[in-house]
Amino acid sequence: MNLERLPNEEKLTLCRKYYFGGFAFLPFLWLVNVVWFFKEAFVEPTYTEQLQIKTYVKRSGLGFLLWVAVLTTWITIFQHFRAEWGEVGDYLSFTIPLGIP
Amino acid sequence: MFAEFAGKILEYFVERYRVHFVLDVSCNSVAQKIYVELNNTVPCVRLLNATHQIGCQSSISGDTGVIHVLESEADLEWPLSKGPNPPYMVLLESSLFTKSIMMKMKNASSRVAGVVVVQKTSPPEFSPHTTCPNENTGVYTETYDHNLAHCNTTVWNPRGNGLSYEEFDSPVFSLKEDNETEVIKQCYFDHNRVVNGSGLQYPLCAMQLFSHMHAVTDTATCMRRSSMDFSTSPVMVCDPLGGYNVCAFIRPYNSTAFGHKENESVVIAAARLDSRAFFLEDSTGAEGSVSGFVTLLAAAQALREATQEAPPTRNILFAFFHGEVFDYIGSSRMVYDMKNNMFVIDLDNVHSILEIGQVAVRSGTNLFLHSDPVSRRNNTVHDEVTNLVKNLQSSTAGLNFSLVETDFSQPLPPSSFQRLLRARAIPGIVLADHQTDINNRYYESFYDNAAHLNLTYPSNLSPEEQLEFVTDTAKSLTEVATAVARALFKQAGGNNSQVNKINADPKTVTQMLYGFLVRSNNSWFQAVMAPELKDILQPNPPQYYVGVAKSSHQANALTYLVQYLLANLTGTATNLTQSQCKKPDELPNESTYLYSYLWVQGVVPPNSTQRESFCVRTAVRLVKAVSPAFDLGDYISKEYSTWTKSQWKFIKARIFLVASRDLEMLTLGVGVAVLFTSLLVTYFVRTKADVLFSSVREPNNAAY
Numbered sequence: 001m002n003l004e005r006l007p008n009e010e011k012l013t014l015c016r017k018y019y020f021g022g023f024a025f026l027p028f029l030w031l032v033n034v035v036w037f038f039k040e041a042f043v044e045p046t047y048t049e050q051l052q053i054k055t056y057v058k059r060s061g062l063g064f065l066l067w068v069a070v071l072t073t074w075i076t077i078f079q080h081f082r083a084e085w086g087e088v089g090d091y092l093s094f095t096i097p098l099g100i101p
Numbered sequence: 102m103f104a105e106f107a108g109k110i111l112e113y114f115v116e117r118y119r120v121h122f123v124l125d126v127s128c129n130s131v132a133q134k135i136y137v138e139l140n141n142t143v144p145c146v147r148l149l150n151a152t153h154q155i156g157c158q159s160s161i162s163g164d165t166g167v168i169h170v171l172e173s174e175a176d177l178e179w180p181l182s183k184g185p186n187p188p189y190m191v192l193l194e195s196s197l198f199t200k201s202i203m204m205k206m207k208n209a210s211s212r213v214a215g216v217v218v219v220q221k222t223s224p225p226e227f228s229p230h231t232t233c234p235n236e237n238t239g240v241y242t243e244t245y246d247h248n249l250a251h252c253n254t255t256v257w258n259p260r261g262n263g264l265s266y267e268e269f270d271s272p273v274f275s276l277k278e279d280n281e282t283e284v285i286k287q288c289y290f291d292h293n294r295v296v297n298g299s300g301l302q303y304p305l306c307a308m309q310l311f312s313h314m315h316a317v318t319d320t321a322t323c324m325r326r327s328s329m330d331f332s333t334s335p336v337m338v339c340d341p342l343g344g345y346n347v348c349a350f351i352r353p354y355n356s357t358a359f360g361h362k363e364n365e366s367v368v369i370a371a372a373r374l375d376s377r378a379f380f381l382e383d384s385t386g387a388e389g390s391v392s393g394f395v396t397l398l399a400a401a402q403a404l405r406e407a408t409q410e411a412p413p414t415r416n417i418l419f420a421f422f423h424g425e426v427f428d429y430i431g432s433s434r435m436v437y438d439m440k441n442n443m444f445v446i447d448l449d450n451v452h453s454i455l456e457i458g459q460v461a462v463r464s465g466t467n468l469f470l471h472s473d474p475v476s477r478r479n480n481t482v483h484d485e486v487t488n489l490v491k492n493l494q495s496s497t498a499g500l501n502f503s504l505v506e507t508d509f510s511q512p513l514p515p516s517s518f519q520r521l522l523r524a525r526a527i528p529g530i531v532l533a534d535h536q537t538d539i540n541n542r543y544y545e546s547f548y549d550n551a552a553h554l555n556l557t558y559p560s561n562l563s564p565e566e567q568l569e570f571v572t573d574t575a576k577s578l579t580e581v582a583t584a585v586a587r588a589l590f591k592q593a594g595g596n597n598s599q600v601n602k603i604n605a606d607p608k609t610v611t612q613m614l615y616g617f618l619v620r621s622n623n624s625w626f627q628a629v630m631a632p633e634l635k636d637i638l639q640p641n642p643p644q645y646y647v648g649v650a651k652s653s654h655q656a657n658a659l660t661y662l663v664q665y666l667l668a669n670l671t672g673t674a675t676n677l678t679q680s681q682c683k684k685p686d687e688l689p690n691e692s693t694y695l696y697s698y699l700w701v702q703g704v705v706p707p708n709s710t711q712r713e714s715f716c717v718r719t720a721v722r723l724v725k726a727v728s729p730a731f732d733l734g735d736y737i738s739k740e741y742s743t744w745t746k747s748q749w750k751f752i753k754a755r756i757f758l759v760a761s762r763d764l765e766m767l768t769l770g771v772g773v774a775v776l777f778t779s780l781l782v783t784y785f786v787r788t789k790a791d792v793l794f795s796s797v798r799e800p801n802n803a804a805y
Binding site for chain 2: 086087090091096098099100101
């Protein structure tokens with residue numbers, strides 16, 4: 001979808017939708033928000049709605065980074081310790097590898 | 102005209118190569134040009150119990166190693182440290198298959214990708230089993246008698262090196278000495294031989310072994326993973342070991358009435374069916390199990406007439422237990438069933454037990470009677486045991502051997518009787534050819550075969566003549582069977598005057614030994630089997646490994662053979678037709694509650710090609726023998742056997758020539774370089790497209 005053809009209010013509404021949507025445990029919406037609206041928020045010349053769009057983009061970026069940190073930590077811990085956790089590890093797994101603990 | 106000419110050339114080539122194309126299309130597969138598949142391999146697989154995993158595991162994409170034929174133990178330095186092309190696949194002859202060599206290779210698993218054992222001559226002694234078999238599931242625990250636990254007084258299998266119970270993380274396969282082994286050796290001599298001093302030249306001959314096992318850690322883990330059904334297709338990773346026990350009463354009971362039988366007293370005559378080896382599918386159990394159960398089968402036949410003419414006061418149960426090697430699966434199941442009213446009698450009905458252990462390899466002329474010292478401290482039990490010993494010793498009158506009691510303080514050898522003792526102090530005796538430790542030099546190994554029992558036939562006999570030839574081993578086992586039968590008759594309260602008429606038949610014994618140790622596909626076995634089961638008879642001896650408990654009512658070949666033989670030797674032939682044999686309840690005098698009716702093939706009479714099949718009425722039944730631990734869901738049980746076998750997808754082995762690592766890296770590098778060059782060229786051509794291609798268009802433009 002080409003943002004150039006949209007009026008500024010619609011751009012703001014779209015950015016806001018993606019920002020609020022990301023709170024429903026959907027960090028990729030925040031990533032999309034950042035990538036898509038980055039040019040609009042920081043590169044384009046100033047217009048009235050740009051300040052709000054800039055806030056949304058910044059907050060989406062922060063939220064996404066937070067998710068990345070949490071998921072990376074959990075995945076590292078799980079991959080490392082799943083074998084030692086025995087039964088608990090097996091119940092948390094969807095697919096259990098064959099032939100290795 | 103040019104087209105015509107081209108067409109003619111095309112036709113010519115097509116004609117010439119069409120024939121070749123049709124013939125070669127199946128053999129031209131690139132994979133077949135590279136790999137030579139090895140078909141007759143026996144792998145070492147993974148078994149698990151409550152605490153350990155034993156056996157071998159390969160990686161999921163197979164383990165590849167450069168073949169090295171080991172010549173002596175000192176030659177191990179080459180694969181372990183000196184050789185320049187690790188990892189190696191070590192090829193051993195069976196005489197080098199020892200614990201020290203295997204443990205050295207296990208410790209160097211980064212340089213040894215796997216081991217292949219070629220079966221050749223037997224070493225003087227070899228037992229991969231533990232020194233104290235089934236030490237935790239027998240009766241001698243710390244609480245029963247502290248001094249007798251863990252083989253403190255007598256080590257039953259002193260030659261045992263425990264190799265079968267080690268864990269290897271590289272594949273170990275076994276090959277027979279045949280054409281495939283010759284191919285491997287030829288490949289080795291052509292490519293891998295070290296020329297004095299100079300290093301090896303690539304390409305080298307390599308072998309790849311696939312035996313990836315699905316189960317890990319222990320039985321509880323693998324049973325848990327098998328039963329989790331999150332995903333769409335739950336994967337079974339392991340199966341419990343088990344099979345069927347073969348049981349026959351001389352006076353059968355109603356098979357649907359379980360529990361205690363009033364005023365019934367039963368003497369149990371027991372023997373073990375199964376055996377194992379390091380390579381499970383290669384189990385022969387000549388002295389370990391065959392000697393015992395063949396003697397008991399012959400005794401059952403000897404008792405048939407006497408018990409039918411003058412039935413003794415007590416009943417006799419012939420019990421052939423399966424799965425005894427793996428912590429007494431069969432006997433623990435029977436005791437469990439008896440205690441929980443799931444068997445036709447219970448422990449109160451059991452009067453005494455006589456078990457036939459290993460009886461074929463004597464070190465003198467005597468056989469020995471083993472009893473349990475702890476239960477004999479009780480006077481009643483002691484008196485009963487003494488009575489049983491007296492009955493046994495008097496039964497050898499007129500025979501060429503005598504029975505001697507072992508030292509009073511010596512415990513029982515590993516036997517099914519121990520599981521009955523664990524439940525109740527029952528008087529009993531185990532008959533064996535060894536006084537202290539066992540005489541079997543090849544206990545639970547693949548050398549415990551016909552040659553170990555000195556089963557030799559004169560060379561000019563055909564297979565049918567060999568079947569009928571009475572060997573010395575058969576004669577000595579016949580005498581033991583006669584003594585056992587007479588003792589059982591007396592123990593069951595039979596009339597003493599009839600005893601001397603009870604004699605085992607040497608012809609039956611020698612035919613059984615032939616069928617169980619040389620060829621199972623012989624005329625006698627064919628005659629006693631059912632028509633639908635005749636495919637289990639092979640030109641080799643049957644497998645003695647207990648195998649996996651199948652959910653369908655299918656037993657393995659050994660169980661069926663013993664069932665049908667016992668039916669033939671103790672049952673009666675009836676003149677029911679085949680359809681009547683399937684539904685005998687419709688007839689007035691027949692009852693499937695008491696008997697089972699089996700339709701067997703029968704013999705081929707001379708001058709005829711049709712078999713005279715008939716219906717046998719017999720009291721023989723197959724009783725499920727799976728460890729109670731799996732019914733109770735207690736996979737960490739210390740009480741019952743928890744052995745399971747891992748599942749796998751495929752197991753195969755192949756050899757091929759392998760190139761050096763440098764050549765592989767060079768090929769990869771050249772490929773990557775070609776890729777980048779082509780990308781560059783394409784980019785260049787694209788950006789300069791107008792310059793490169795416009796010169797062709799100019800003359801056309803000029804025409805305008």
